[in-house]
Amino acid sequence: MSGVDGATPGAPAAAGVNPLGPQGAETSVALLEARLGWGRHAPTGGTVRFTLNGREIEARADETILQAAERHGVSIPHLCYTEGMRPDGNCRACMVEIDGERVLAASCARRPTPGMVVHTGSERALHSQRMVLELLVNDAPQPPSLETELGYWAAQLGVRAGRFPMRSQPVPDLSHPGIQVHLESCIQCTRCVRACREVQVNDVIGYANRGSSAKIVFDFDDPMGESTCVGCGECVQACPTGALLPSLSLLAG
């Protein structure tokens, strides 16, 4: 037999190893590391030199393009990513153009490689950044407040609503004594899911359904007040649009 890296082709996995299944915490961590570019997937120490908007800059090996850009004074719109949270790369507001790549890349979830040439303000990158913000602002019930991240970035890029038909909107869920749920303002960025599942490890919030019906849910799509939510407030802290808000009673009290 001609084995590769010690594995024996055609033979089952080693005894005690589940042939196909999560290997407990070990594999979860490995997977997370792979997705984050940590662990064995991480570049080992040092720095990476790459070109950002025509200027050669240095990134730390563990930095994403977005992080390195911000440190060098170049801001890139972003909504589903926030400092301290696993990047998910779903909102696509932070798209940048990388020379030699067919499509744009989410700068929140990409690490620079040596010699990479990145454009954050090219016509193509800006078009996607603005369109993503426009699509999200379009479906907000009213122009988002400048105090929200969505409102801030929309104002920064001069984006306004109105060119597209609006989605059908859900009604607010005011069942929880401490937290108001206004999914009509939700942009499906899943920061609340990661806050609840990965930061607090309460795992009450999920992302259910598919496509344009996809929505944030509590347990089995229950009213928040009847769900297993303990009201820790991590999701409110994480929300970039005000879809999750402290209750007025709390603010008044």
Next chain:
Amino acid sequence: MSTGKRKRGGAFARAGLRPAPKGRAIDAAALATVQALLGDRPRRPDLLIEYLHLLQDHNGHLPVAQLNALAFELRLTPAEVYEVATFYHHFDVVKEGDVAPPPITVRVCDSISCHLAGSDELLDSLRDALGPGIRVIPAPCVGRCDGAPVAVVGRNPIERAGTASITDAVRRHHVEPVIPEYPDYAAYRANGGYALLAECVSGARSVEDVIAQVEASGLRGLGGAGFPVHRKWQFVRSAPAPRCVAINADEGEPGTFKDRFCLESDPHRVLEGALLASWVIGASALVIYLRDEYAAVRAILEREIAALTEDPPCPLPPIQLRRGAGAYICGEETALIESTEGKRGEPRLRPPFPAQAGVFGWPTLVQNIETAYWLRTILQAGPESFRDRGLRGRSGQRYFSVSGRVRRPGVYLAGNGVSARELIELAGGMADGHELYAFLPGGASGGILPASLADEPLDFDILAPYGCFIGSAAVVILSQHDSVKDAAHNLMRFFAHESCGKCTPCRVGTAKSEVLMREETWNLPVLQDLAKVMSDASICGLGQAAPNPFRSVLRFFPQELEP
């Protein structure tokens, strides 16, 4: 709304205290049902979708009390189970107080080939004829475009469906598929099957030699991406063990049915190919991810994998058959990997690529059914037997799924470089009264070309100048009676329906485009802006390819946009 949790009451409530933790309590009867159905199956969260099928098949739907019990059994939270169950269209979650769906569902395919064959009218007439006691719903491509229009009664697909044939199947309760004739394990082995695999595993052939032969054959991934097979093998093989092979049998590109043809006509040829690939990369496990629409294939594979593993020709890696649940996106390789892990079928961001970190983080080779199918031919008859079949300077051959306005729609084997006009000839010529007007070279994703380009060779790469690609080689023929504008709307509706909902450009872009493309007059500047953000900024190929048909209308059929 009641959530079925324990009632608050008495002294606890008056004192403002809860008698029980928040949320639903586990319902004892539901837990007993779930435990009985699961039996001694392992309580692994990656098997969640398999177990949701157990419950759905048992009840005809998924009662929330049982989902709660299943979450408890698998040590998952309610949210984790709910978000997966509601992702897949073949699961019907029913909450307390909601009405469960009727026992029989009729799914009427409304994708492009069936749409051309009158699926809209069929859907309406079936709703009238069957009444409210039967659920009649539209469904995306079921992979039988040569029998359009198709309706599936329960799990029983009925081709060239009419109100009479469907009503009859419902009345007789014919809800299971007919299993086609095929060579079984004994027949395949009697014909020399698995000798090649045994030769390889015994060491009589070297991995390097096999890779070299496949390279010489020019075989490329036939799921649609066309990545050179030997290079993908080398990538995965050089990654650290344990490694995994995931065979993609989630064929769902509208117009494509050649993988079903391979699986139904020679299942062991596919399995042997899959095992050869597993041997090449040194896989510790082989997963076959099969779309739920192919119920007959599932019956075949369950039976034949059991026969194979009971009497193996040589040592085999563990083989697992995974059942999809109605989601086109799971044919995308990283979505397939997520679904194999028991999650929502949402594509992952790359890098890392599956060859670096796939199923459970293992380096994973994702391989299409037809790609696996050709391996035995290439390795036994020699690489030139495959390579030299190409036409017009192209190399290799493949199965083309030909449907639409032709006399004999079906799967046709042809050399790469064949033209659409030649494929139409293979399919018996145009249907009576129809003249070639346009054709889809690669299903919903590959764009639409005019009749004037019907003599162009079809293969990977070479359609790029026209903004099109061959993809899974699903060639759908349109005639002078069809509107390409209408076809483009049908395709965008498909993409909006099948978008996973993860990234903004695809989730919002396909939905908005679909609404805008319903209009008599298209708002071109807005649609073009949407097309650009979808193709530039979507995470995966679904959103990136979704605007292709729209762009084809602009480029090749501007006369259809005139008022």
